[in-house]
Amino acid sequence: MNELFRAARERQGLSRRELADAVNVVRHGDPERAARAAFNADHVGKIETGKVRYPDDDLRRALRSVLKVNSDEELGFRPHRRLQNSDSTSAGRSRGPAASSTSISQLAAELRRRQMFTPAEAAGSGGVDLVQLRNAVGAAHLAYQRAEYADLVRLLPDLVYRTDGAARRGAEQHRALGILGAAHLAVSKLALKLGDPALAWVAADRALRSAQQAGADNLAAAAAYSVACALLASPGHVADAADAAAEGLARIPEQSSPAALSVSGSLTLLLALIAARRGKAKIALGHLDDAAVLADRLGKDRNYFWTGFGPTNVLIHRVTTAVNVRQFNTAVELGERIDTSTLPPSLVSRRAQVQLDLAAAFTAQPGGDPSALLHLLAAERTAPQIFQVHDQTRTLVTAMLARERRAATPGLRALAVRARINAN
Template sequence: MAGLVGRSESWLSQVERGLRGVDSYPVLRDLARVLRVDITVLTEAEQAASHEVCRDVDQHIAAIERALLVGGGDVDIADVQDAVAQAHLDYQAARYDQVLAALPSLIAAIDGDEAARVAGYTVVAKTLTKIGTFDLALVAADRARTAAGSTGDPTDLGMAVYQVVCALLPTSRAELAEQLAVASAGQIEVGRQPSEWSVAGALWLIGAVAAARRGDAEAATERLDNAESLAIRIGEDANHRWTAFGPTNVAIHRVSVAVELGDAPAALKAADSVALDRLPPGLRSRRVQVQLDIAWAQAQRRRDAEALVALLEVERAAPQVTRACPVRVVTCGR
């Protein structure tokens, strides 16, 4: 087990005997992956927080699960595509409670509207991933991928594949998720439309995070550079196909990748270069991701006061980001 998380047997023995703690998020995540448990199981404080979150969202999850797996239910939506677009806007603005409440009816509606299925199941999948319900997220992502196969649109397929990757990455299937992201990015980036470049860029970014999570800094940097080339080609911080992809999002991911690699100084240096005012105004969850990463970097440097300041900024700007997400998820904060 020590070898699987890149640590010595003596280190693991000290952790098991309570002689030292584990305060590095990447190490906690690797331990959880190897043990095949949720990361919140490994610390009592996080477990308590997770249980509190579960009490708040259990009712929504049960309704979403029933809508996904059983079907039926009332559909009172005049324009399904407008409702799907609003759900994406609410998600990106970190209004997760509104999205969760809307999803059961939305699922019933998109099942009856073929044109809305890809984008509809995409927002279902990303919301479920955000709250850590990865099994249902994979169901929704797979339905988006099936619907994308009918449209023949490479951006539809890329959107759906991205959500499949998001749902797989926090699980024991992380290797499969990474392979899927990289292969799909390479296929889509040859397109000629900004929407295709955006989807391919988003896949390169999640591929970079995946590489960083297994400690491969070289692959992570190469994929970040691939994404940056596409962002330069687009020339602006856009939001094609709800990807929030552009130069600033690439810069945000450079911070996240440094944190995943456990390089706090590099993360803080990269954070200084992020110009958040360039992002479109509705991308609140993207804006606060930098503060989340700064908090982790400062915590790794034992600078608790600075970490607290960063978390308070997240709480001020987008309180549902910290309340709805029991596990730090940097891969799907679109």
């Protein structure tokens, strides 16, 4: 029996059939194709009874996404020794750092290509189940937070395509528009992570317009957050990013609900990062203190509108801000006190960010490279794909290689090889 798997299903309140349906949507994107998929309640039963002990890579990824866990081990999936030995030679296709910087560029190009559909094409698509589609979009956001970027390139455009068609007709257009806004929001986040701020800006604007049409104020504010992030990543638009974040805050009529507190808090944290980028440390600290007040009102770390906002996230942003304003001792002092176990389980990349910030802080100190390497290795274990998309960290590793003392930093070159960073 696989008790871990059954317990994970029951925690989500899903029957075997409901789990199979959700997994098929995540795997295939298109609900019509999902309805024809072979995976069904009987297959779920075989996993729970132990008749199937190690599903294939694609199915395991979908199960992790739907059941909201970070690892195969949490679902009781452990490969046979022969598979483990084979995986060790291939660096693990789905979760290890197998994608090179070139492949990340290819992923970004593929995302751009698949986003370029016409309204006529979208409107001509078949009917959809909005509940399934909403769940699939939510699962896509969680996959992004788990740093599963390669999977999302395949899944997201189909979700946008189907939801756009539903938002153009039928009695539930208004509801579909909200789901469409959330789908565009996920595309914006992914595009920015893959190094395409222009596409991120377009997708965030689409998310904002869809949310406004749906009358979804909190979603519109979350979209404004992504607009600001895209602007911040675009040369010469730092001031525009600050304006967009401030406008996002203004879109929230009141900060009484947990969702409104979460979105307001995330925008306030973004204002802190923007101020730090502009070298305004005192203003950045003021925004951080404002965010801390909102986090205290929220009470604990939540994930409304996929913000991951709460007291721990405020501390993480204090570390990032300290690094940005070159207060490295403060960053180390704060970072080593953070307990990321209080974060929602899906926030894998946020946990890794703490390690990346600490690595940056240590490299700025004399003799700090050995400690920096330990944090880089911890980040790699937490979110392997993040090394392929985090340019600052790739630059950091390159700088460490240039001054390398192999006896002091064993494992640095191996890390560079796994991340496809030139170690020559």
